[in-house]
Amino acid sequence: MSVPRVLLGILAEGPAHGYDIKLAHDRRFPGARPLAFGQVYAALAKLDKDGLVEVVERVREAGPDRTTYAITDAGRDALVGWLSAPEPAGPYAADDLVRKTVTALRLGRDATGFLAGQRQVHLDAMKGLLDLQATTNDVAARIVIDHAVEHLDADLRWLETAAARVGSSTEDRKVDA
Amino acid sequence: MTVLLQAKSVRKSFAQTEALRGVSVEFNAGETVAITGPSGSGKSTLLLCLAGILRPVAGEVTYDRQRLDLLGEADRTRLRRREMGVVLQFGQLVPELTAVQNVVLPLLLERHERAAARRLALSWLERLGAADLADKVPAELSGGQAQRVAVARALVSGPRVVFADEPTGALDTVAGEQVLGQLVGAVRDAGATLVMVTHDNRVAASADREIVLRDGAVEAAGIAT
16 A cells, blocks of 8 residues: 555655645545545554654644654655556456456356446446546646546446457356356 | 437348348437447447438438438438538548638538638637647648547537547547547537447547447447436
8 A cells, every 4th residue: 555655755745744644645636535534644653653754843732733744864765766666567356346247147147237237337437537637737636537537448348348248158157156 | 308310220231231220219409429339339330320421221310300311312411511510530631621621611511601601610620729720731730630620620510410430539548538528518518419439438428328239239228317
């Protein structure tokens, strides 16, 4: 999980406290699930323990403590190392789309209806992302949305291939149980 | 909703191959519809029948209460020029003419006054972010630029229905997305109906609904949302 590294990237632009870091993260990844506060504080605690960030200020106001974090030199080195290393490809293990389709086929059920319904859900999700894409000119935000759109596109192509295979096969009921 | 265009039990064959085996579909005024399906499923043939470019061997195609399939070639061409716009995969611009001359062409064929036609053509090029391309010939345009000019040409005469066959098919993702956004936006703004044949899931997602063809028949037709 690369959330701690992304948080390092945010802190590389200047010290910030947890709440602002969360907001900056969510702004960077429009359309993605917002980061939970618990995740932010857990990641910051781990980074602090590893010496990659440090606490530079702790203010006690009416509410809870506001702790401001800054990236350390070791943190900058770790960030640069992370940015220059390619990510492993995959693994693209079966997700729920595949599990459901395979289970239906193994049971000798017609998966075509499910595949068609799923296509509509995916197209609706893609439409939402394309609408979101049209609202921003920020290249980084657009790239985040592209990533989600391309994955939906890959799923849609898989749904199409699966529907064609199921449709053309007369052996459906002979799939090994 | 008003049904503007309708195909009823349309059949079309080429030699021994039956491309459409009794297709019935309807299009409401102002809606954007994607026709999708595997290669050879009959998508483009259906589009050409709906646009009155091909004549079905059986069945009916009705546009605004007129039976297109009963009209002669000349009447269909006249109706298409007045009421319909067509965008194809590779733009199909006239290579010897500049962008603006390409856009003016449908207006001149309808005997519009030359200077007014040119002004209107330029305003459409501007609307599509292609004003600076007006005096370039197609060979000087990128695929995306040529397609924007083709969209301007399809819209310049104020059609009530626009047909697009793989409008993003020859373009990379970013250029395709721009052309798609401009095509869908411009047609919606004009309140016209848009019928797009496509392999591109982005195009399908941009539509109000999708009609899926398989082996020359309708597999699924989404409900307008």
